[in-house]
Amino acid sequence: MRLKKAGYQGIFLPELGIAMDGTHTDAEYTFVTHAHADHMHRNRSAYTHASKPTLQLMKLRGFNGSSEALEFGQPLETDQFSVTLYPAGHILGSAMIYVQSDLGSLLYTGDYRTPPSPATEGFEAPPQADYLITEATFGLPIYRWKSNAQLAGEVQQFARKTLEENYTPVFLAYNLGKAQEIMHLCSSLDHPIMIHGAGHKLCPVYDDAGIDLGPYQAYDRDTCEGKILVCPSSALSGGFASNVRKKRIAYCSGWAALESRRTQLTVDKLIPISDHLDFYELIDFCENLNPKKVYITHTPNPDVVKHFLDERDINSSFLNLEMEADD
Template sequence: MIEITKAGYHGIQLPQFNIGFDYSGSRAEHVFISHAHADHMPRNRNVDVFCTENTYKLMQKRGYKGNATVLKFGETLELPTSKVTLYPAGHILGSAMVYVETDEGSVLYTGDYRTPPSPASEGFECPDSVDHFITEATFSLPIYRWAGHDELTDEVTGFAKHTLEEGYTPVFLAYNLGKAQEVMHMLSSLDHPIQIHGAGYKLCEVYEEAGIELGNYESYDRETCEGKILVTTNSALNNGFASNVKKKRLAYCSGWAARESSRTQLTVDKLIPLSDHLDFFELIELCKKLEPTRVHITHTPNANVVQHYLDELGIASRFLDLETETDD
């Protein structure tokens, strides 16, 4: 029997195999980091970890000082009591799911993931089956069903073009790592100058090195930003980003844009339900495909809803309540 435990307030452990997932403590010899969002990086920026090359590069840009053993997707690492393989998670660049094979059975830890994958990532792949499936369920209600990538790209580019044609500056509100670069990738076909918030700008180099087209972009400059396509976070906007630009229109890019309440809670001109997580129906379908003995649900406000649907499929599940930060 495989023991799967919460590691305090941050990360998950397989104690009998000395493995930690997105873990910040000292009780796991082998720590695997799924991706470079803050709530998955180690709190101790000097610990040694295993991760993909692009996750390592992005973590370094975000203050990580430790050593990383870089693993390629599909490369199997032989540990004393297990074998570990990373699969592309489709969430952001470098994001990986961690597949552990042991004599007691197999475990797939997803971190955050998206299927179909973000076009600004390495894609999505997973094993054919697994015994224990540790999955996030950020969008855990049936109201969350995403449009296809082409339709979302049309929404993003259409908003930018129409806004510019009417003499306004388009501003896309998106998380600095992952979502911002996906939006820029969508906008690259317009060949219009883009300015991105400085915190996101420093991460773009890693995307370009990976061959992700981000268009004609530069770091945000308050004096020259008017008339450019701007990409920033909601918090930066509230702190004065482009406050000198009087004629601007705002597009909020997030899975949370699908909520009806967002229309009244947010003062924006356009809601675009663009998520870097999978939607509710994709989650249920993947559980059906993998046929796990048990699903361990994390990062969700509605675990009971997911469990209800899994119960109807005859799939056992439980909720692992982990600390999270909003990155969508």
């Protein structure tokens, strides 16, 4: 099965005319795994298939092309192939794309998390695929996450203790996905939450999906003190909550596993809560899927992942999305 680059860092399957997370002039079908900017496209002429929440979020983030929503687990059948979306557990609407054809079966993960984020549809994968294209964002053995329950406890404890001591808790988190997960984890505290405006406009999609985000509203500088605040790291340099003198800041990301982030960002708490799977979950997933070939993308060092896969007799190689690749 041949692989080529599609758009900025997407995948194109030339024999099937399928583009994933990018567009290609020869693509007859275009699929998007989720609505993060590095995976969605804005090509109006590319008729796009994705999950319903992904298309809703894409439109709120600037996509205004034609599209069709696909249900998880319901195949799109053509004369050449069948494509099924599986919930990826990364953010709401995130999907893995499973392609079946005479050339074999291929699973393109996009970004994924297992165990899944509690603010998603969950995680499910096909039992087997001949070819696997997997992200490995945290593809080093230093990345091993705590359980979802432990991380939820850290988030809630930070918010609760900060409020009890008459400080304002500020969670640094991406506006799409991580921000809503933090809000969901704080919802049981039943305390007012304010989220950065760019993230606030995306929250109704989570409401529609039945994800409890707690009693939230858009950030208001004049009334934010004493609320649970959620914003991206970049917002702090723009003056977010700069008028609140008594505040404590928690940085929420897989990169928080690196202690150096505390001084780099000048924060009070590092919470290593990621919307990607960790290194060991990645290796286990590849082993359980048992593909003929694994293509590794989005990784700081593919040789490390390849070494661990080699030990399990799993054939793998780095797929550089900056270049076209044939196999």
